């Protein structure tokens with residue numbers, strides 16, 4: 001069957017088999033490899049994308065059900081070469097290590113801040129509890145969301161300059 | 173050779189600054205190409221037929237039906253391995269594909285290549301494997317009794333007849349823990365058209381893979397180019413081969429590129445895990461709490477193949493006592509062969525299991541003596557000038573055991589009152605825990621581990637630094653797995669050169685010699701020193717070439733005069749230096765396990781604060797504080813990332829992460845059933861970095877990434893013990909351990 005969707009603002013269609021998930025179609029049929037595939041069971045959030053504005057695990061959505069949908073993936077967040085504030089703050093705050101969780105977390109975080117720009121750190125932890133990260137222990141992630149929140153609030157598009165050269169307390 | 177931070181404090185993004193990772197932008201935009209994202213024209217997809225029994229004789233493998241399926245190109249078995257039929261780092265005892273027997277649940281029996289992933293998967297299922305099931309050997313005492321021993325490491329030190337006044341005995345169990353890197357195993361093999369192959373797979377050491385792959389594929393090392401990086405995490409799980417030989421075999425047989433990606437269940441059986449253990453300890457101390465003797469027997473469950481068990485058990489044995497002085501020590505460490513899933517490296521590499529047991533013993537000792545657990549540890553803290561309690565090695569390098577303990581104890585405690593928000597209570601949003609039922613506990617633990625490879629291994633790392641007109645390129649085959657070595661090497665090269673325009677190029681095995689393994693917390697010091705020496709030599713040559721006295725992004729200077737730009741300086745060709753760095757030699761152990769076996773050590777101390785719901789046995793870790801030995805902080809932000817990430821894994825092993833085994837069968841091989849800490853489970857972390865420069869690490873740096881995991885586990889358990897009074901001799905602690913009637917007490 002042919003499935004047609006709007007992906008990151010572009011009309012896209014692909015010939016798909018009945019068993020194929022939205023994640024499979026994005027990755028293997030449309031060449032959008034940003035969304036990841038760490039569990040394929042809806043447990044890890046590495047495949048998070050937006051479908052008609054809702055945050056979903058693309059591994060749990062049948063491709064056929066996405067017919068006519070508007071899909072946003074991590075590739076669709078940066079506009080004309082500028083990083084999205086969430087992407088910027090993930091870089092600056094060291095919220096990226098191996099990066100396998102990162103595309104899903106970026107999409108989930110951008111969605112969260114759009115829904116709830118004043119989310120507290122605890123709200124952030126609850127909202128992102130569906131996105132597993134094995135590397136960071138989530139601390140940098142929560143700091144990154146806080147920085148992105150500030151950046152979004154001040155609307156200057158840039159996160160607080162806390163990355164380069166910003167030292168934490170070091171006692172010898 | 174060493175530099176100082178002050179030397180080059182001015183270079184942008186040099187050592188000591190929290191520069192972001194060079195690959196971060198690609199990772200946040202989704203453009204970073206991981207192994208599973210790779211593609212080659214004309215490629216086929218591979219899949220693996222596994223045997224889902226723990227132990228069996230293979231009676232028949234019939235691929236007729238699979239081969240008859242449209243789109244299937246080949247089915248290969250152990251009979252098709254072109255070269256040496258076994259792989260393994262220390263000894264090659266693991267068949268590439270099961271040979272005659274299945275020795276663990278999920279062992280690969282055959283491999284398939286087909287036009288697409290779904291056809292390959294269905295074809296693998298269609299391969300008929302007739303098995304005669306056998307009893308699996310899964311009990312450690314039984315394995316020891318049957319002599320199924322990969323390695324016995326004995327330690328005999330001091331006077332066996334000296335005894336203390338206070339005796340504490342205990343038996344401890346740690347379950348197997350899965351490294352669970354978020355990226356599953358994936359790989360791509362591309363035949364080069366002349367009989368060789370380019371191979372991308374999940375690896376932490378391309379050159380050790382090369383040795384095994386060339387032998388198994390019947391190729392010369394020059395015909396196999398093992399490519400590094402692109403990993404979604406590792407934590408030890410990529411130290412042993414998984415799918416590399418399989419995709420190499422299929423690609424060479426078919427002369428087509430072959431890609432393979434494991435799903436999460438395959439990943440659970442497709443990579444090594446932290447050894448489960450059974451440990452018996454006896455601590456004896458004088459009435460002041462000074463350790464007089466420690467006796468221990470440590471059994472590690474290696475699974476069916478040796479892999480790195482020989483080295484893991486060495487760590488368990490040599491770090492059995494922890495960072496404490498003790499002159500009379502007897503340890504027998506055994507790595508045992510069973511039909512449980514293969515064990516190998518995981519963050520801490522054998523030091524974590526005894527850390528849990530020995531730190532539990534120290535708490536009981538403190539309790540018996542009426543001493544504060546911090547005070548007891550300080551009275552015994554191992555310092556430079558002391559001898560390692562097990563091997564007798566004199567500690568010469570800085571070792572801030574005392575300082576990490578004092579610093580962690582001085583970090584302010586969180587608020588006493590459990591927060592009203594249910595998300596801060598043990599029951600979470602389930603709203604199961606009334607606030608007034610919450611009991612708080614505080615616990616401490618200290619860990620010590622070796623850095624680099626030990627026991628006489630000639631450990632080396634190669635690097636090449638090349639200065640071009642537009643900046644410098646660092647070449648290395650050291651593998652970036654996500655930990656941030658790429659950032660640290662960039663910083664070291666910048667500071668050594670005085671140039672900020674530095675790029676790290678990850679070379680394959682055909683381009684540069686070994687940088688050794690990305691493990692044992694070793695690359696900051698090993699690859700780091702190779703880069704430091706090479707970059708320093710390049711700088712010196714650049715200055716000597718024109719008689720300059722400074723080098724920066726503009727070029728070579730003498731005083732205030734720019735003698736030449738980088739482009740002019742390198743007009744006749746790049747300036748380059750290759751270095752093969754070796755750390756100082758270590759001894760092999762004598763018959764009593766004595767000797768200078770280790771290059772260097774690292775220590776950390778943790779304090780955990782937990783809230784427990786004693787009715788439901790639920791635990792929430794509120795805060796973990798850590799004092800961490802780092803030598804010198806190369807990149808404080810990355811260090812904090814290693815600390816927080818390591819702590820989450822140690823916490824996971826304390827309260828949730830267990831590979832549940834039932835006669836060798838994994839009962840929870842999925843993220844639905846194997847619980848990883850989430851954002852809500854991860855505690856607030858307070859870290860103090862203790863800087864006592866290493867005498868030999870680049871700019872004084874030490875490797876450190878394993879320590880945050882190690883003593884986090886016993887610290888969390890100690891805190892739960894403090895809250896509940898339960899003995900808790902097994903990790904992970906399960907709810908039933910907290911609510912069931914204690915064996916020694918009556919009903920609660």
Ligand code: FES
Nearest residue numbers: 040042044045059
């Ligand atoms: S891959 Fe979709 S939730 Fe894990």
Ligand code: FES
Nearest residue numbers: 098099133134135
């Ligand atoms: S950065 Fe590796 S899983 Fe999150």
